[in-house]
Amino acid sequence: MKPRPRGAALALLLSAVLAVLAVPAAGPSWAAPEKPAPGVTLSRAEAAKGADLTVTGKGWRPGALLMLLVCGQSTPELGVTGGTNSCANADGQAVTTDGGGAFSKVLPAAAPPKPCPCVVHVATVQGEQAVVDTELRITGHPVAPLPVSGEGRLAVLTEPRLDGSSSLLTWFGAPPARTLVFTVGNLGTSPVKDPVFQLGTAHGVFAPQWEDRQWKGTIAPGQKAEVKLDFELSAGAHGDYQVSLQYAKKLLATEPWGVDRPWGVTLFWILLCLVVPAALFRIGMAVVDRVRPRIPGRPRAPRHRGVRLSDVTARLPRTGRAPDPTAAAPAEPARHEPGAAHPTTAALPWFTPDSAPSENHPNRP
Template sequence: MTPLPGPVAADPSEPVAVAADLSEPVAVAADLSGPVAVAADRPVVRLSKSQAGTGGSITVTGSGWGARRLLTILICGRSVPSRGVVGGTDSCANADGRAVTTDARGRFTRKLPVAEPPRPCPCVVHVATVAGRKAAADALFMVAGHSVEPLPREETGGRLSVLTDTRLEGSGTLLTWFGSPPARRFVFTVGNTGTSAVQDPVFQVGTAHGVFAPRWEEQQWRGTIAPGRKARISLPVELAAGAHGDYTVSLKYGGKVLAEQPWGVGRPWGVTLFWVLVCVVVPGAVFRAGMAVVDRVRPRESLRHAGRPGGLRLPRPAPRAPRSAHARPRSTKAPSKHTSTPVLPWFTPDSDPGTSAAGRLSAPHKNGPTTPTRRGNT
């Protein structure tokens, strides 16, 4: 009879981390006729290197994730495999993360660039599912040259649970109507169901817009909650400037989501009104200013000299009298020196009032007397 083999030993040159499915208990199945096998739904992560510097890359392999599952791979700071990612994805280098889809046997291999996370080490390579049944696994990793700080003290014995009384308090202001960041206070009551007191608990408040994943932010409440006691806690919640639409505010403690509250944010119509006024008022003001400049620059016909003040108007010349139908055409010859009759500018020589038709003198003959004779009826 073939003896049963001993326990399987991992390769010491490769860091191995195994994390259970978050939605189901761990299940390990052993085959009595062969070597010990790990259940297919137990995710495993392996790294090609346990330490690398920024600019390099590592190869991440995994198994037991299920067939055709979409996964995300991130380097996260302030984390250890036993406690998970402290602070959520805000502690991870999200911009340098990678996505991968498992094959039909639930395995994957993906190259990951090494980048410094926003939080100090200890660091892990965090692999988690994107949709469907939740599962995650972490492998310890060291980013060379990155700062290292001890993790915050983990509370043991104390367990907090949120009661049914949760709500958002506060309202918008006039500044919010003009695009200022909307702000509320998430008020809830927690009770300590553990055997020891919880002192200065750190909660994670997340805000999610529509179907997007929540963005988590750590907030610490100052106080002590004794076993069997409850406390009313109020934490500030603020969105980005100009945010509007349907949001969901979530509360997480100890890796568990304790409460969720919907938040409908109105549109900042003041911003729209401002831009409408800008598009209407500014062109009108520019047009009026341009017309004022044109009115000052253009020459004035009413002034003889541009520099004379007062704007005096010169008299216009009187219009000429219309010619009579029987009037003789003006002679083109120069007037005689002996002619003493003045010629005014508004009268023609033929229409001089001093010489009427009855009293007009006849011109002297060349060889006759010089005495003028009157014309009369013969």
Template sequence: MKLRIPALVAALALAFLLPVSLLSTTATAADGPTVKLSKSQAGTGDSVTVTGSRWPAKTLLMMLICGRSVPSRGVIGGTNSCANADGRAVTTDAKGGFSKSLPVVEPPVPCPCVVHVATVTGASEAAADAVFQVAGHPVEPLPTPAGGGRLSVLTDPRLDGSSGLLTWFGAPPARTLVLTVGNLGTAAVKDPILQVGTSHGVFAPKWQEQQWRGTIEPGGKARVELPVELPGGAHGDYTVSLKYGDKVLAEQPWAVGRPWGVTLFWVLAGVVVPAALFRIGMAVVDRVRPRGRGQAPVRRGRGLRLPELTLRMPKPGTRAETTAPPPAPGTLPWFTPGADPGASTPETNAMNTTNSKGNT
């Protein structure tokens, strides 16, 4: 009995401690955000309820159905493998949980598929995947991952290029991300697919895949140049990131100036257009307003012209002709006020002499 009691105690202790250790391992593995689905398979036109927990509180998330993906390797090809147009946004509650319905659509690439949930805003990135099968969608094996190759940045990245006149008027700003990477692995890296992301403020980066053509041998290095472009009219503080696989290799800030040409255009439009409308309105009013009979239209924009007066001086040695004023109304045409009708003038004397000769 003395030998059996210690053995019994040891067995009980082992039975008690074993579940405790297993529970602690499970909790440690599940410290990150989790995603659960109401169903593991559905067809196009149906919907699935997505439930999450242990996410950052009050954070905006994006839910997508992505193809060519497994939880262990993530989304191969980035968001280009997802049905981006039919995604849904959801905001976590104060405890970091959420629940929202997601419509089932076919991703642009074959399955295996997952429901991919990732943060859109927040200081840190977080993502989680849940296996999901889209009924009727083709399934293809995943590409074999390159083994042994591991890239690392050897020099500080920089953004080459400058903004032109079109950028000042709202054209998309563009730069070239230049850096030197080295292969620290044991196998060559051939034509690696890199992801270039741009983020603005607190928003998460928007990744875009770019394939660099070339081979980097183990222990070798290469100069990598990748184009970066922002949407038209973008301005403010941006961050350009470079990611290979699941590892972010480099980040470079980019201060984009405001397109002042667009502002100047709208200021001029706000001044010129009202002035032109005012002049057109005044011209229409001038055309349609009523005028008196025989009244000529008034021309705007010109000064009033006074009638020209011409003063003619008599020639030297000649007698200026005097013009009698017209007779006043009610008087005889041969009589003017102030003249004596009986007085003789040289003209009347000549007429009398002629008449007297004729009578003789």
């Protein structure tokens, strides 16, 4: 039996190690499962006018109230372009999803007021917005192309949203900035290249201030694209704002935006109101100290700079210390000569140790 080459043995060893390392990966995954997208399925793709078809859905929010409509002049890509006026509203059905987000409902294929292409429009009535359009062909109902103009015509297909967050500089009064994200579709017959949108911001009850925002790109007829427009407010802006989107002088969407107050600016002004008066008081006191008149012969009072240790110790009484031999002896009082004029002040009596009166002195009482 021939021995295996070293290369084959090394390959077997490497494959065994990889197999061992791959065992934990085969275990249960603790990652959160992705939320499934809402879906709708029809029991038949084509139905006669008034015929019943079963609409089945899954992946919706549990306990959500849904509205089911048959709409004309609509496609799954562009949605209900004619609005709810192009739907058979009288024959619509409502349904509530179960705990797993699924539902099943019988819906009559009523003829919509607009010609086909037609869809079954399923949308949430309240809460988080979710819409799904599924193509449906209605036998005997007229079919006509979508109404388009001679040029490109854009329509918003999804609910706009504001992306972005505030930074530390915004807390100190920097301009708040956001990005408006939305999806538009071209309902015209000509491509739209580099469309220019009007973006307006309104504060409270005031009218919006419009600014032009150009998006770089081309949207072909019947296609859709995601548009992102950056904008910012003025420095220190706060309160309730409303962002509006307009194209070709037609309002497409509005989105509210609550801007927090820049509390850093408020804190700065509070500190400024405390520091400035204190500094002005110190400067004023220094000026008064220099310009006030001085009394002749009186030295200027030294500035108070706190109590020093040498000043305290100089005033303490010195007790229990031996006399300093190097210290100068006290001066003897001047003696009064006979016939001399008496001084104006009486001298204190001084006694020597020999002349001091004792207890046995004859003159002592």
